[in-house]
Amino acid sequence: MAVNCVNELRERRTLGDEGLLELLESEDESVAEELFRNAREVSRAQFGRRIWLRALIEWSNVCRNDCLYCGIRRGNPAVQRYSLSQEDILQCCQQAYRLGLRTFVLQGGENPPAALLLAETVAEIRAAWPDCAITLSLGELPRETYALLRRSGADRYLLRHETANPAHYARLHPSGMTLESRLACLRSLRDLGYQTGMGMMVGSPYQTMQDLLADLRLIEAFRPEMIGIGPFIPQHDTPFRDCPAGNAGLTLRLLAILRLMHPHALIPSTTALSTLHPGGRMAGILAGANVIMPDFTPRDQREAYALYEGKTAAWTETAANLQDLYQELSACGYSVASSRGDYDESIHL
Numbered sequence: 219m220a221v222n223c224v225n226e227l228r229e230r231r232t233l234g235d236e237g238l239l240e241l242l243e244s245e246d247e248s249v250a251e252e253l254f255r256n257a258r259e260v261s262r263a264q265f266g267r268r269i270w271l272r273a274l275i276e277w278s279n280v281c282r283n284d285c286l287y288c289g290i291r292r293g294n295p296a297v298q299r300y301s302l303s304q305e306d307i308l309q310c311c312q313q314a315y316r317l318g319l320r321t322f323v324l325q326g327g328e329n330p331p332a333a334l335l336l337a338e339t340v341a342e343i344r345a346a347w348p349d350c351a352i353t354l355s356l357g358e359l360p361r362e363t364y365a366l367l368r369r370s371g372a373d374r375y376l377l378r379h380e381t382a383n384p385a386h387y388a389r390l391h392p393s394g395m396t397l398e399s400r401l402a403c404l405r406s407l408r409d410l411g412y413q414t415g416m417g418m419m420v421g422s423p424y425q426t427m428q429d430l431l432a433d434l435r436l437i438e439a440f441r442p443e444m445i446g447i448g449p450f451i452p453q454h455d456t457p458f459r460d461c462p463a464g465n466a467g468l469t470l471r472l473l474a475i476l477r478l479m480h481p482h483a484l485i486p487s488t489t490a491l492s493t494l495h496p497g498g499r500m501a502g503i504l505a506g507a508n509v510i511m512p513d514f515t516p517r518d519q520r521e522a523y524a525l526y527e528g529k530t531a532a533w534t535e536t537a538a539n540l541q542d543l544y545q546e547l548s549a550c551g552y553s554v555a556s557s558r559g560d561y562d563e564s565i566h567l
Contacts, residue, residue: 220249227478228256232438235431241475242427242468250471257474257506264481265508267552270559271543272321272353272486273314276515276523277302277336281327283357284392287422289453289524290327296455298522301332302515304339310514311343311350317540320558321351323376323511328357337363337370344371351558353415358399361406368410373560375407376415376446381425382432389424404440413561415444415484420472421464422450430472438479443561445476445483448490453524466495470505477506484509484561500550509559512540 223237233241241253278301279290290297302310311322322343324336333356343352353374354367364375379400381387387397407414418433419425437445449464469491477485486509487502495501499510513520544554 220244220246221252224249224252224256224478227475228260231479231481238431238434238475239427241471242430244471250467250474253471253474253478254505257477258504260481261477261506261508265555268508268555268559269503269547269552270321270484270509270555270557271319272323272509272511273311273319273514274323274325274489274511275302275307275310275314276326276513276520277307277324278326278329278332279519279523280329280332281357282330283328283395285395286390286392286457287419287450287453289455291456294455297524300519300522301326302519304342306516307339308342308346310516311347314514315347315350318554318556319512320349320556321353322347323353323355325355325376326357328359330359330363333359334363334366337366340367340370340372349558351560358403361410364403364406364410364412368412372412374413374415374444376417376444377404377407378415378417378419378446379404379433379436380418381422381429382418382436383429386422386424386429390422404442413443414440415446416440416442417446417448419450419464420447420469421462423458423461425450434472434475434479437476441480443482443484445480445485446488447472447476448488449494451490451494463494466491466498466501469494470501473502473505473507482561484559486511489513500546503547503552504550510543512543 220240223233223241227233279297280299280301281290281292284291284293340352351373352371354372355376380390384397404414404416449466449469451463452458452461485507487499487507491498491502547553
């Protein structure tokens with residue numbers, strides 16, 4: 219029975235392929251609730267009832283890639299391109315710090331020359347806010363660029379693998395991009411001392427349950443410090459504009475499964491989940507997530523960072539909205555953590 223699979227997964231932190239597929243494919247609400255309950259308990263045992271906030275700063279939408287699912291793909295002529303200046307980025311960090319956030323996440327399109335220049339800004343952030351963590355999500359870069367950014371003060375790097383199936387990867391990306399290259403970057407990041415994050419899109423075109431099983435196995439083998447997943451949402455200026463969105467329920471079940479498999483991981487409840495599912499932010503927390511990433515990108519640029527449909531309507535960073543978030547978390551029995559929230563496997567369940 220699927221409920222027995224939940225208990226075994228919690229106890230052993232792994233499960234056979236048949237059991238994982240049973241949990242992924244189950245449409246039984248009682249099984250989903252059992253997953254969520256166990257994931258909440260594991261998350262609370264590890265982290266308490268604390269949720270970490272990360273200040274997301276989408277610093278540039280210039281990208282060299284033409285990924286078929288992405289609204290800021292190189293071949294989209296409708297995108298108004300931008301790159302924030304160092305002053306802009308530092309102002310975003312200052313605003314976030316004043317509101318109590320202690321991790322800054324610089325995210326942008328894949329642009330190696332610009333990423334190289336970003337090292338100076340990373341160093342300025344590290345000097346100005348030494349008590350804060352700096353996370354980067356800038357795509358595939360040369361190892362020497364990763365090393366420079368690490369020396370400049372970056373602590374963490376999120377690089378979603380997107381899918382563990384090489385053939386599926388090829389159907390989502392242009393010729394020249396390979397899963398092998400992405401995994402090599404993840405290994406380089408780990409070797410350089412980054413806390414490393416990976417993850418996949420749920421419900422991307424051509425994806426099968428076997429693909430998701432392969433994703434779970436890849437993450438299990440790599441054991442990343444951060445796991446970022448979210449549902450696929452089509453964007454009107456991409457080749458996948460008419461494809462159906464991913465399933466919020468399946469995304470939540472995967473969040474819970476990943477929490478049970480990786481009790482110590484930092485797992486966000488993503489903007490994409492909130493966009494697809496009303497109340498998705500808290501649903502993710504109640505399925506075992508322990509991170510929320512409010513968007514501190516200046517409003518004008520935020521609208522140009524349109525990765526998928528509906529993203530610009532997502533929750534943003536004002537003090538009033540933060541207060542709403544605190545109240546929302548409190549109503550569910552959670553509070554906002556005051557620290558930067560480093561990965562720490564020294565705390566055992």
